[in-house]
Amino acid sequence: MNNFTYKRAESIEDALAQNSSGGNSSYLAGGTNLVDLMKYDLTRPDTLVDLNRVDGHHEIYETPEGGLLLGAFVTNADTAWHPSVEERYPLLSKAILAGASAQIRNMATNGGNLLQRTRCYYFYDANVPCNKREPGSGCSAIPGYNRIMAILGTSESCIAVFPSDMCVGLAALDATVHVEGPTGSRSIPFADFHRLPGDTPEIDNTLLPGEIITGIELPANGFSKNYSYLKLRDRNSYAFALVSVATGLELDGNVIREARIALGGVAHKPWRVREAEEFLAGKTADSVHFGQAAEIILRGAVGFPHNAFKIELAKRAIVRNCMMALNPESQLPGAQPSV
Amino acid sequence: MLTELTEPTTLKASQPVNLVVNGTPLQLNLLPWVSLLDALRDYSGLTGTKKGCDHGQCGACTVICDGKRVLSCLSLAISKDGSEITTIEGIAPEGDLHPLQKAFIEHDAFQCGYCTPGQICSAIGMMKEGKAKTRAEVKELMSGNLCRCGANTNIIDAIMEVQNQSVHE
Numbered sequence: 001m002n003n004f005t006y007k008r009a010e011s012i013e014d015a016l017a018q019n020s021s022g023g024n025s026s027y028l029a030g031g032t033n034l035v036d037l038m039k040y041d042l043t044r045p046d047t048l049v050d051l052n053r054v055d056g057h058h059e060i061y062e063t064p065e066g067g068l069l070l071g072a073f074v075t076n077a078d079t080a081w082h083p084s085v086e087e088r089y090p091l092l093s094k095a096i097l098a099g100a101s102a103q104i105r106n107m108a109t110n111g112g113n114l115l116q117r118t119r120c121y122y123f124y125d126a127n128v129p130c131n132k133r134e135p136g137s138g139c140s141a142i143p144g145y146n147r148i149m150a151i152l153g154t155s156e157s158c159i160a161v162f163p164s165d166m167c168v169g170l171a172a173l174d175a176t177v178h179v180e181g182p183t184g185s186r187s188i189p190f191a192d193f194h195r196l197p198g199d200t201p202e203i204d205n206t207l208l209p210g211e212i213i214t215g216i217e218l219p220a221n222g223f224s225k226n227y228s229y230l231k232l233r234d235r236n237s238y239a240f241a242l243v244s245v246a247t248g249l250e251l252d253g254n255v256i257r258e259a260r261i262a263l264g265g266v267a268h269k270p271w272r273v274r275e276a277e278e279f280l281a282g283k284t285a286d287s288v289h290f291g292q293a294a295e296i297i298l299r300g301a302v303g304f305p306h307n308a309f310k311i312e313l314a315k316r317a318i319v320r321n322c323m324m325a326l327n328p329e330s331q332l333p334g335a336q337p338s339v
Numbered sequence: 340m341l342t343e344l345t346e347p348t349t350l351k352a353s354q355p356v357n358l359v360v361n362g363t364p365l366q367l368n369l370l371p372w373v374s375l376l377d378a379l380r381d382y383s384g385l386t387g388t389k390k391g392c393d394h395g396q397c398g399a400c401t402v403i404c405d406g407k408r409v410l411s412c413l414s415l416a417i418s419k420d421g422s423e424i425t426t427i428e429g430i431a432p433e434g435d436l437h438p439l440q441k442a443f444i445e446h447d448a449f450q451c452g453y454c455t456p457g458q459i460c461s462a463i464g465m466m467k468e469g470k471a472k473t474r475a476e477v478k479e480l481m482s483g484n485l486c487r488c489g490a491n492t493n494i495i496d497a498i499m500e501v502q503n504q505s506v507h508e
């Protein structure tokens with residue numbers, strides 16, 4: 001780890017001021033990603049501005065619009081186990097609990113979760129080219145071992161995936177990200193928060209330099225009756241997703257009124273295809289229709305030598321997870337397959 | 340830590356960090372990049388907490404910080420200024436064993452023992468959280484602690500025994 005100066009911020013204003021005082025500065029939240037990257041010497045901030053004692057944004061509360069506001073500094077564990085989240089947004093609760101481990105979720109914050117970096121092995125290996133780590137150096141994953149890489153929205157510069165589980169749930173729920181920055185505050189629809197790599201894979205999201213995430217807002221509808229999160233991986237727990245699926249359904253009897261399907265582990269951002277959700281509206285909730293929706297979602301998917309299996313895996317995971325959503329009580333701990 | 344040996348540290352001064360470790364207030368003087376794990380092991384003489392991977396991947400370094408199980412390897416000590424930490428050395432009075440320690444011995448829940456302090460601190464944290472009722476839930480919520488000797492089945496047995504005892508108490 002490089003030498004750095006440590007500063008503790010007392011408020012958002014204080015954090016913005018301390019951050020702008022020059023040099024290459026980073027915000028510190030739970031530290032579970034940042035400290036790790038610093039230990040590998042992949043990130044070398046000369047100043048760390050610790051956000052953990054900022055006054056405010058440590059709570060979860062109901063909004064006047066009937067939704068829920070998740071403070072950026074609330075831990076992933078406290079969010080997943082919060083009574084309002086468990087009751088009204090169980091899909092989000094399941095998605096969070098499918099990620100990392102209990103200890104990490106006790107440390108990781110909601111803001112930090114959105115900003116975690118890819119787990120591409122070559123990004124972590126400073127000895128090899130990687131456009132995300134060192135723009136213009138090349139991508140080692142395309143000719144390399146690409147089992148965990150993306151099948152949708154890839155570019156010639158980068159085929160990495162965004163590894164968060166929580167964000168797959170947030171994408172399905174149509175959350176909004178609230179940020180404050182040097183030039184004021186703004187709100188970003190979740191679908192616009194993360195981005196595809198294009199020819200600038202070093203940029204993961206649309207947050208601007210210096211901006212701080214203060215909260216994540218959930219709209220009133222939490223799909224709390226019919227929902228499911230399924231995570232498929234190389235070991236049953238404490239591993240990143242090969243493919244994950246978040247499903248929320250609104251049903252009239254067995255007819256779908258509204259469907260939400262988001263995929264994780266397949267792209268540089270949580271993957272949602274509105275056309276597939278619109279296709280499902282008005283259809284009966286059965287595996288044939290879910291299978292047709294899966295075909296629409298995976299349209300345009302391109303496999304690489306070691307991950308082409310993910311295309312079929314994702315299709316089957318979508319169908320299975322939608323069937324699990326019809327029967328949420330059947331779900332097992334750790335977002336494992338249950339039907 | 341390697342960085343301290345290879346980079347001049349004169350530019351950045353150590354800063355006071357106050358921790359209450361196992362009930363004892365400690366005032367340490369640390370450089371900002373010292374992890375809580377190194378603060379315990381190298382600066383406080385508490386080597387019960389183990390360094391497995393130093394990257395958040397194994398759980399060997401699990402301690403209880405302000406009542407919650409966390410990974411000390413990914414925590415900067417300076418960020419924890421003012422916190423109360425419990426390590427394996429502090430879970431039972433001197434000369435006594437914690438019920439989990441007894442159960443681990445009874446169930447042969449270790450071989451080399453390297454993961455054990457983290458397993459036990461993690462299990463204490465898990466019981467306090469109160470979310471794991473069934474064996475499947477305990478397995479899932481203990482998955483952040485790897486045992487490379489493969490004692491996992493016995494570890495879960497030991498935890499289930501203590502968990503069932505506390506339910507009946």
Ligand SMILES: Cc1cc2nc3c(=O)[nH]c(=O)nc-3n(C[C@H](O)[C@H](O)[C@H](O)COP(=O)(O)OP(=O)(O)OC[C@H]3O[C@@H](n4cnc5c(N)ncnc54)[C@H](O)[C@@H]3O)c2cc1C
Nearest residue numbers: 029030031032033034099100109111112113164165213395
């Ligand atoms: C072994 C391991 C396994 C894991 N497995 C999973 C998994 O299966 N699924 C999963 O989803 N995640 C997993 N994670 C990742 C984990 O969820 C993230 O590391 C965590 O959510 C990051 O949150 P943090 O608060 O610790 O962020 P930090 O590490 O503190 O920060 C991450 C980044 O965000 C910035 N930042 C933090 N908060 C703010 C803010 N409010 N405003 C602006 N910038 C901010 C920091 O500057 C930094 O760049 C795993 C992590 C580890 C170590």
Ligand code: SF4
Nearest residue numbers: 120130131139158159
């Ligand atoms: S896939 Fe992206 S992150 Fe991985 S080596 Fe290529 S450029 Fe780097």
Ligand code: FES
Nearest residue numbers: 391392393398412
């Ligand atoms: S040493 Fe901290 S998780 Fe392995």
Ligand code: FES
Nearest residue numbers: 450452486487488
């Ligand atoms: S007893 Fe050896 S690692 Fe668990």
